[in-house]
Structures are given as C-alpha cells and as structure tokens.
Amino acid sequence: MNLSPTERTILCIYAAIVAAWPIRHLVITAFFRRLDVLDLRSRRYSGVEPPPVTAVIPAKDEEGALPACLESVRAQTYPDLDILVVDDRSTDATPEIARRAAELDPRVRVLTLTELPPGWTGKTHALHVAAAEARGRWLWFLDADTRHQPDCLSIVMEYARANNASLASLLPEMRCESFWEKVVTPLAGIVLMRTYPTFIANDDRRPLAFANGQFLLIERPAYDAVGGHEAVRDRFVEDIGLARLVKATGRSVKTAIAPEISSTRMYTSLSGLVRGWSRILYDAHDRKALPLVGKIVEPLVFSQTGDAALVVSLAMLVLGYSGPFAWWLLGMSLVHQVLKQSVLYRMYRLSSPKTAWYAMYYSLAGIVSDVIIARSIWMCLTGRVTWRGTSYGGSATPPAEVVGRSESAS
Template sequence: MSLSPSQQAILWIYAALVAAWPIRHLVISLIARKLDWLDLRSPRLNGPGLPAVTAIIPAKDEEQALPCCLESVRSQSYPNLDILVVDDRSADGTAAVARRAAEADPRVRVLCLTELPPGWTGKTHALHVAAAEARGDWLWFLDADTQHHPDCLAIVMAYARRTNAALASLLPEMRCETFWEKVVTPLAGIVLMRTYPTFLANDDRRPLAFANGQFLLIERSAYEAVGGHRAVRDRFVEDIGLARLVKGLGLPVKTAVAPEISSTRMYTSLGSLVRGWSRILYDAHDRRVLPLVGKIIEPLIFSQTGDVALVAALGLLALGQTGPFSWWLLGLSLTHQVLKQSVLYRMFAWNAPRTAAFAIFYPLAGIVSDVILLRAIWMCLTGRVTWRGTSYGDPDGSGLPSPASGRAEATR
C-alpha cells in the first residue's frame, strides 16, 4: 500500500520537525565552547592592595536560608571584605539571624527596613539603601538563598579583572531537593537562558545584556554612573536592567557558568516555583505578551508534536491500520522521543547538574511551564504582581506608582 499525497506531506513536515533536534545537539556543543566557565581550577585574585568589596544581602523572611548564606560569605578567603545584611520588613527571625552574625563577626552590619516607598520593588529598595551604606570599591549583591565556596569571591574578582568587566555575574548551580524543584527548575532556567544566551550577552559588540542578581559583582563607579538601583527601581529583574545600563555606557558586562563555586536553591514548593518564575519571566521579557506567547507555541510545535505523533501512531496500529503511514509515523515519533530526551538530558544537566534524570518528566514540566507563562501573560495584561506578601501595581493595571524616598534603621 502506497502513501497518499497528504500522508507524504504530513510525514515530510514531521520529519523536518524531528530533524531540528540533532541540530540542537550541535548548537549545545558549540555554545558550551563559547561560554565562560569558572571552577576551582580558575585563577584567584590574591596579594596586597586588593580593592575593598562590600557584600550586600537583602533578606525578607529568610530565616531558614540566611544562616548558610552568611556562613559562606563570612568564610571567603578574599581579605578585603565587609558584609551588609538588609532585613527588609521580615515577619520571621531574619533580623535575629543577621544580628547574631554581626555579634560574631565585626565585618557584618545589619540594616533594618521598616517600609517600602511607592514606586520601588522590595529588593531594589533594599539594595539601594544598602549601597548608600557600603564601604567597598566593589559591590557584591547576593541573594539570601545562595551559598559560595570560600574562594568564590577571589575567583570572580580575578575573572572581572581578566575580562576588564565593570559588572561580573555568575550562573550558579541550582540546588533542587524536592520532586517539583527537580522537574520544573531546570526547564524554567532553560526558558530564561534561551532569551538571554550568555555567550551573546558577553560579547561587547552586541547590545544584548544579561546579569544574574543572585550573584552580581559591580564596580562602584559603574554602579553610580548608571544611577544605581534607583534607575531600575520598579523592576523585578533589576539585574538585567542594571546590565543593560552598564553595557549602554560601553563597559564590559560578563557572566560565567560556575556550579562548582556557587549554588542557589530558589523555590522549594510547586506554588513558589510558579509564583517566582512567572514574576521573573514577566519582567525579563519586558512585560510584553508576544515573547511569552512565543515561549508557549515553540514547544508545542517542536516538542509536544512528538507525543501527539506517538499516540496517533499507536492508535492507528491498534485500530488495525497497519499500512506504511502508521509505521513511518511510529518510527519518526520514536526517533523524535529519543532525540528530544537526549537534548533535554543535556540541558537539565547544564542548568541543575543533579537533575538530569528528571528530564524524563518533561511532559509534566511542560504543563507547569505553560502555567507559569500564562500567569506571566496575565501580569502583562493587568500590570499587577504579588510577591513575598507585597502587591505591586494599581487595580486598573496602570503599573507601579511614582517613586518616593524611604527610611531605614541601622545596627551593627
């Protein structure tokens, strides 16, 4: 039995979609060679006369994560370091954790914020207030859910000097402990990094800019030249905003992949994964609907077609339609599944090295990813975001109101 023209057309179109996956393998290999990688074999900045660095850690209700982060920062081998912890209106024991660290280490100071002014997101305001109190020539902005090898800062300072970077950032290991973290986190990271390929963002000749606020090291002169966090006060991904401004001045902005020397555990439950990543993708795509819609459509075409084709082929065979079309469709769909899973395995391992085996749950991760993207689209349409107990945006969707100044109380 021969194939009809329509069946031939279907198979040729589907074969073209399947052929995209070995190309993706090649692209991954090429990209890996172009990335900057930092590990424990990388050079360290040592010796006398090192520039002063102030580590700034904003913390809102981070009682559980903050102790490990602080311990890793206090253990840095880089000698010229002081530490500012910003307790941003926490309702738990965050302030107590920070004060205990200050009592144990004279390098640690604590700022306690009592309010959030209009026009600011919580993190940008916390970092803005802390930057004004910082003593360092370089500012090291860190999230409270990060942990760092003792030589991490020395390695990144050497990297910044070697690349002449005014802003240096890291992509840390994503620590995933629960099932949903291992399934969703790597895929969400893939969605973001496909929008901001770091090998392109690191190219001084290209306008694309990227930085990761979980670990962002910036020279004070560059920070002040772009207006600091006041210039990105209404952003939820202030890191990308700062990177754009710094690169806009013609200053190098660099990001390195560094799972050996830095790690983070971003969100610990399915609900927080959906809320957190939807906020990130909403702002990282400049609050525009079309790029987010594209992020939903592309996997439907190149990934989910493999599942549909496999079910269709098995269904046709089960119904007794054992002609060449059914067998060709089955063969292509199985090839599609193997190629897709092998690419996803590499990508999961890249974003979160210990989660590669969970690429098998990609169909489930894809559903959650679509929920995240749909929620981000809703944010674009309404201008309203709720994060860490704070609601942003007017009910009419007109966005964040105009900025104003705020207050803080400082302790040692």
C-alpha cells in the first residue's frame, strides 16, 4: 500500500478502535447469560404463608399515569396486599384519581402531603411518611408511571424468597412512544447500567449494590434496620442508596430484568428526558464530575470516531482524493458502523424490545446523551437541581414542616 507514515499510524489507531466492538459482542453475550430474568414463565410465590405486602405509590401531578398504575396494582393475584397512594403536593387531578380508587377498593388508602421539609427530596419524604403507615411486612415501592402484569408481585416475591433476598428489584420494559423516547431512553439506561451491572451488584460477595426505585420490594426489618428513607433523605436516586445500606448489613439485594411482567414510561418529551436523566446520572455517580467526564470521553473515542471517519473518507473521495488511505478509511468506517449498530441493537433490545431498531439513530442519541451528561456535570459543579417544581441546593430551600393525613375508602 502506498501510504505515508502518518496515514499508517491513523489507520492502525482506528483499527484498534474498531477491534473493540467484536470484543464488546463477546462481553455482552457473557453479560446476558449472567442476568437474572423474570418473565411470565417464572415461578409464582410458593411459600407456606404469603407475607402481607403494602404497595406504596408516590404521586406528584401524575393524573396521566396513575390510573393505569393503580389498575395494574389492584389486579395483582398476590393474596395479601394493601395499597397506599401518596398525593405529594399535587396540583392536578391526582388526588381525585386516588380517592376514586379508594372508594372502589377497600385495600386502597390515600395519604395527602402538603409541604416538604428542608433536607429531603420530594420522593424520599413521601416514601418515608408512607412507610410509617404501611401495614405490610414487605414494602413494595412503585413509581406511578409503572404498569404490572397480574402475577408480577407473586413472581417477584418468589424471586426474593428463592434467593433469600431482603430487597428485590426489577428493571422493567421502558415503554417508549415518541421518537425521542425511542432514541434516547435506552441509551441513557445503558449509560447507567454500565456503572451498575446487575450481575455484579447481585453478587453477595461484591460491594457494588443496585436497586431500581420504579419497582423496589423490601422486607420491613431490613428497611427499619438501615433507617429507611430517612437515611437517604437528600438523594435523587434513593433506590441505589438504600440498596447500598441494605447490602452493607450483610443482607442480600437482587435485581432482575423483567420486561414481560413490568413496564414504565419515564419521560414523554425531549426536555423531560434531558432533565430527568441528568438528575439520575448526577446522583447515581455520587455527585462527582470525574466519572461523568469518562462517560462523555469513552463514546467520543469508540463510537463517534466511526461517524467522523465515514464523513472524512466520503469527503476525501468526493473531493478527488482517491488514494488508498481514503478507501481504507471508508472500508474500516463501514465495518465500524455495522459492528457498532449490532451491539447497540442488542443493548436497546434488552430494555425496549419493541423499539430496538431505533438504535440506528445512535449518532443522534449520542449527541443528546452528551448534553445530558454535560448537564449532570454542571449539577456536580454547582450543587443545584430543580425537579418537579422544587429547587434543591444553592440558596434554594424547600418549605419547612410537613402536614399529612390518611384517607381510606370509608
């Protein structure tokens, strides 16, 4: 080949980058084999006497999502379940929806919160207040944007029983309906799960711990032993913090992949995606900027170089540079694209199987992901977060004192 030393060096470096992608195929194959997966074929609870469970659903302005969530929770086949809905300072129809459910089903109670004390995030405070009124030996913390198959709770209780787990959690299907959800949401989930691979977090011998607060089932003695949500009162990803505390006591914490039996629709708009995932990644990385910087640099090197190489090689050929370097660069960039897209398709399919082919828009998703991570880094540097109408950090302080009351169907 008639290549200059500089051209040879560039191609060698790029070849090493491309070679990382077949290795990634092998890695994710091994990763998938070590995942705990729950589906409709999984065993239902088979213990002698089903322990009582209280489902806790915090809801702040959730009029769009709460009805379907409540319907799916009320339809659970698990025999000993009561449901506590926490109306957390809602300004929409959330309270009326919760009260209607309580009128229809005596298992449903409604707890109304009107204020948020300093030092707490809204969700942790809502869950803390609700836990004090929960009747179950197990607490089932759920996000209002989740939906569940009728046997879901029974399957997860059996999963916890069979694994002697004090905390069991799920990674549900990510229901993606808009274009931006389908493009960005799976990638954002990949960024998080690369920090918290579940097969490592599920190993009782490893210190890494993880749980997903969208679906978190915890035994009451374990919850009380670590101080409950008061111990993670200032966290935005209280689930990971709670999992760390539980695992530190020597108890087992398990998380399973479960797209068949549980689902969630996290954010419905591009702006919501950016705000929500920025907050998650900020807190999940312990509010430290350096790990997040790595989350931007790594894709720039291993993913976005493929786009750059493709554009550069095509531009060279269009402009009349037809030497071997341009053709080699073009060929390698095409191989890079095929390998990259096939890996990403497999990863997208794990969390959003119905829309996995949107991995083809990864280049666009990568730009949005960089914006999300950059926003998370800015949060680390400033300590300021605004979420669901409440500002945290800096000079902003949530209002003091909480007032709550419980309402039942009667």
